[in-house]
Amino acid sequence: MRLIWWLATVVTVSLVSIFLSHHHATDPAHNLTLTVSAPLEDVLYDAVHPIDNIYEGIADRGDLVRENEELRAEIERLQAELASRENNDQRIAALEDALGVKLNRPDDKLLAANVVAQDPSGQKRLVAIDRGSGDGVEEGMVILSRSGSLVGTVATTYKDYAWIRLITDPDSAVNAQVEVNATQPGNNTSPLTAPSATPGAATPSVTPAPTSSETTSVRGVADGNLRQGLVLDLLPPDANIPKGTLVVTSGLGGNYPAGILIGSIKDLQQRPQAAFKKAVLEPATQLSSLETVLVLVSFKPARLEVP
Amino acid sequence: MRYAGAFLVAWVLAVANVSAFSYIKVLGVTPDFVLIFATCWAVIRGEPEALMVVPFAGLMRDLLSSDPIGTSMLGFVPIVLFAAIARVQVIDSDFPPTVAVVAAGSLTFGIIQTLVLGVTGQHIEIWQVFIRVIVPGVIVNALFTPIVYLPVRWSSPRFTGLRGSRGLASPYS
Numbered sequence: 001m002r003l004i005w006w007l008a009t010v011v012t013v014s015l016v017s018i019f020l021s022h023h024h025a026t027d028p029a030h031n032l033t034l035t036v037s038a039p040l041e042d043v044l045y046d047a048v049h050p051i052d053n054i055y056e057g058i059a060d061r062g063d064l065v066r067e068n069e070e071l072r073a074e075i076e077r078l079q080a081e082l083a084s085r086e087n088n089d090q091r092i093a094a095l096e097d098a099l100g101v102k103l104n105r106p107d108d109k110l111l112a113a114n115v116v117a118q119d120p121s122g123q124k125r126l127v128a129i130d131r132g133s134g135d136g137v138e139e140g141m142v143i144l145s146r147s148g149s150l151v152g153t154v155a156t157t158y159k160d161y162a163w164i165r166l167i168t169d170p171d172s173a174v175n176a177q178v179e180v181n182a183t184q185p186g187n188n189t190s191p192l193t194a195p196s197a198t199p200g201a202a203t204p205s206v207t208p209a210p211t212s213s214e215t216t217s218v219r220g221v222a223d224g225n226l227r228q229g230l231v232l233d234l235l236p237p238d239a240n241i242p243k244g245t246l247v248v249t250s251g252l253g254g255n256y257p258a259g260i261l262i263g264s265i266k267d268l269q270q271r272p273q274a275a276f277k278k279a280v281l282e283p284a285t286q287l288s289s290l291e292t293v294l295v296l297v298s299f300k301p302a303r304l305e306v307p
Numbered sequence: 308m309r310y311a312g313a314f315l316v317a318w319v320l321a322v323a324n325v326s327a328f329s330y331i332k333v334l335g336v337t338p339d340f341v342l343i344f345a346t347c348w349a350v351i352r353g354e355p356e357a358l359m360v361v362p363f364a365g366l367m368r369d370l371l372s373s374d375p376i377g378t379s380m381l382g383f384v385p386i387v388l389f390a391a392i393a394r395v396q397v398i399d400s401d402f403p404p405t406v407a408v409v410a411a412g413s414l415t416f417g418i419i420q421t422l423v424l425g426v427t428g429q430h431i432e433i434w435q436v437f438i439r440v441i442v443p444g445v446i447v448n449a450l451f452t453p454i455v456y457l458p459v460r461w462s463s464p465r466f467t468g469l470r471g472s473r474g475l476a477s478p479y480s
Contacts, residue, residue, distance in 0.1 A: 037371060048323075117325035120328075
């Protein structure tokens with residue numbers, strides 16, 4: 001009899017709590033618990049992180065050796081490319097100066113935040129940061145990595161903390177675009193190419209993209225996915241995108257600024273008769289080991305704009 | 308005092324679950340030490356203590372994750388019921404029933420959590436969640452049970468009086 005009463009009480013309290021939590025009534029409790037637990041989280045993380053590195057090192061040794069070789073080749077290629085681009089950069093800078101064009105959004109305001117927790121559920125890809133509504137962080141704001149690539153968006157905010165939905169979360173969808181060579185279908189040269197992290201993938205050509213060929217933008221949606229991590233969906237069926245091609249935000253919809261690096265094409269899935277093509281993406285940043293992120297506080301996503 | 312100790316351990320494990328342990332993936336999932344601890348406590352220490360410790364462990368897990376508060380409290384309810392069944396001992400050890408309850412509890416918790424997340428608006432790929440999260444979670448949690456089981460058992464009053472007499476066997480036998 002006691003067990004039945006207990007069962008009824010716990011189930012009722014749980015359901016009421018879920019309802020209240022869904023309507024943000026329990027946010028102060030979340031915030032308080034994260035605040036109290038933060039020092040312990042740091043201690044535990046520092047204690048386990050070296051072990052974690054050893055564990056990852058053993059597990060990934062083969063991949064690391066291969067990746068190291070690829071990176072050496074890539075450094076060499078980039079050095080050669082850098083030399084040839086310096087002149088072009090100077091010319092572009094002079095032209096931009098003359099036209100008054102601003103590149104890379106220099107006026108962006110960024111707020112640095114530390115990642116303090118990862119959601120333990122395997123069903124979501126969320127991390128918590130130590131900045132919240134008290135710091136000006138709002139739901140929907142865009143999160144970047146230290147190098148400026150897309151990490152995700154703010155999913156929930158508390159006073160001092162916020163949960164970030166990573167781009168690999170099943171609930172995440174980002175309008176994206178890829179620059180591909182339009183005149184030579186199947187040609188593996190593209191003006192925007194990066195080394196593929198896929199073992200055995202073809203290294204991009206050292207030769208810069210031919211200036212005579214035209215490039216066109218192919219648009220799709222970068223969806224989070226439990227199976228493949230990040231997938232570029234809704235691509236035109238005739239799109240032929242080489243591995244390593246960089247994928248950036250398109251800016252469509254107004255929820256993300258245009259031109260933020262998302263990742264690179266890892267594998268283009270060919271499906272005969274399919275209405276759309278899909279491509280598996282390699283995120284530009286290592287999302288599983290994030291430590292510091294940047295909140296783009298100056299960009300107000302469309303969903304945050306007051307009508 | 309015994310509850311204070313259990314609550315403290317549940318809190319520490321819940322914190323570790325979202326910080327230190329979250330970086331360690333086995334079969335693509337992180338072992339849920341809060342669930343394992345709650346289960347071990349319920350099987351070893353009995354129903355009266357389970358009625359207090361299991362919901363508290365669920366609450367700690369909810370407060371430190373992005374799930375709505377109440378999800379784990381609700382998801383852990385079957386653990387108490389499974390533990391009650393497991394304590395009707397048919398074998399001379401607590402350990403196999405504990406592993407069985409951890410596996411069954413992980414399965415029911417995964418299902419309940421998926422339902423709650425689905426109802427509260429989370430996009431759920433049911434088949435993918437089952438194959439990639441729930442089933443690996445059942446296996447991984449069962450595999451990691453001894454790490455939590457042994458300390459809980461050694462701290463149990465019914466074991467401390469008989470320490471050294473048996474390994475994983477039941478002290479009642």
